Amino acid sequence: MxxxxxxxxxxxxxxxxxxxxxxxxxxxxxxxxxxxxxxxxxxxxxxxxxxxxxxxxxxxxxxxxxxxAAASAAGGTEAALPQKTPHTYRYDDAPVAHGNTIHAHDRDVQVLARCERPQVIVFANVLSAQECSEMIERSRHRLKRSTTVNPATGQEDVIRNRTSEGIWYQRGEDPLIERLEQRIASLMNWPVENGEGLQVLHYGPTGEYRPHYDYFPPDQPGSAVHTARGGQRVATLVIYLNDVPEGGETIFPEAGLSVAANRGGAVYFRYMNGQRQLDPLTLHGGAPVLAGEKWIMTKWVRERAYV
Structure with missing residues (x-):
């Protein structure tokens, strides 16, 4: 992988x-x-x-x-966080359970790979093929151009570095969303109420998201708008809703890693430890889609209840 x-x-x-x-x-x-x-x-x-x-x-x-040091940011923000060098980040135990199979609420999920620095875990079988298809079809006609957070104001801006369309779902808005959120919370071992709503994203041919961070840079004024609701982001789970024939990998350029987009699989990465340090090795991006299209579903989780 x-x-x-x-x-x-x-x-x-x-x-x-x-x-x-x-x-x-x-x-x-x-x-x-x-x-x-x-x-x-x-x-x-x-x-x-x-x-x-x-x-x-x-x-x-x-x-x-x-x-x-840290590079460009996003995943919610397009501002960068000047940081200490990566070796100063202290890697403590991630909350995700150990073992090759994790029982996540109503489904057994397989662990395909683990990376310690940065903390990255690759899963298979997070969603069934039917669930993936349903999330794509219910999202297809509700897509809007994706945005990132302006570092100065905290407002949502459309930028050229992120060429996707997306839709946000309210947490627990219907039985399917509620079931998937319970499963994801169990898999990430993090409270449901600490999660942002699920976001489904679509990338067409050549679509990409250039390397960025998912956490909100503390030194940027715009971040305060977002951390006021639930605090800092802690970890991300990206679930692949379809097979991408070529390209579309989730890349970690500082770590020299990439994860292929396979339907029902997912990649988890954690960037805030118990001391509230932020890990610059989690710089990541969505590589250009070279054939076909790419559908993903993202869950971001916060320090505290997200309200």
Whole structure:
């Protein structure tokens, strides 16, 4: 399940990418991690290398890396969090149960892989094929262009880095949603009331979400609008509602990992520990869809009850 994503689509280093490069260079991302993120997004290695080194300036021409810190943010926010280097984050025990099979409320879920740094777990059989199809069909005609959080104001903005459409469901709004939320809460071992509503997202051909964070950067004014309701985000579960023939992986460029999109499977990642530290290794993105389409369902969970 873990592999490096690859593709043939050759994007252009446009204004949005130049802004991404300037921002992440200023925030101390490594050259290697930025090149990796761009190659995961479909750039040729030489094009990515030239663009990244140009963003760092002439002094980096012979260097291969720079001091590591946090990069661009989103998943709810598009602002970045200046952070300590990854090794300062203390990895404590994740709340997810041990074992190769986890009984999650009404369903046995298989564990396919675990990664310790960052804390990533890959699951199979989280949803049945019928449940996946039902979530797609009930969402298809209610989609709206996805947004991210403006770091200064906390408002929702449409940006070029996130090319998806989505719909939010109210927590417990009908029996199916309620059952899935109970299952997910059991699997993540986190209270139902601490979860945001389920979000279903659709990515068409070439659709992607460039590398970002899911937590809200504490140093950005706009984050306060969101952390006022339930506190900081703690972990994410991304459930794949269909098989993607090519591309569409969930990528973790700082960790060199990617997870293929297989129907009914899911990837869990945790980015806040018991000391309220935030893990910069959870930088992640949705690689471009190179064939077919991609449907996912996301659950974000908070420190406290989300009201």
């Amino acid at each position: 873990f592999h490096r994503s690859a593709g043939t689509r050759m994007p252009v280093v446009d204004a949005a990418w130049h802004e991404w490069l300037r921002t992440n260079a200023a925030r101390g991302c490594t050259i290697d991690s930025m090149i990796e993120a761009m190659t995961q997004a479909g750039f040729a290695a030489d094009v990515a290398g030239e663009a990244v080194r140009a963003a760092f300036g002439p002094s980096t021409a012979s260097e291969t890396s720079a001091p590591t």
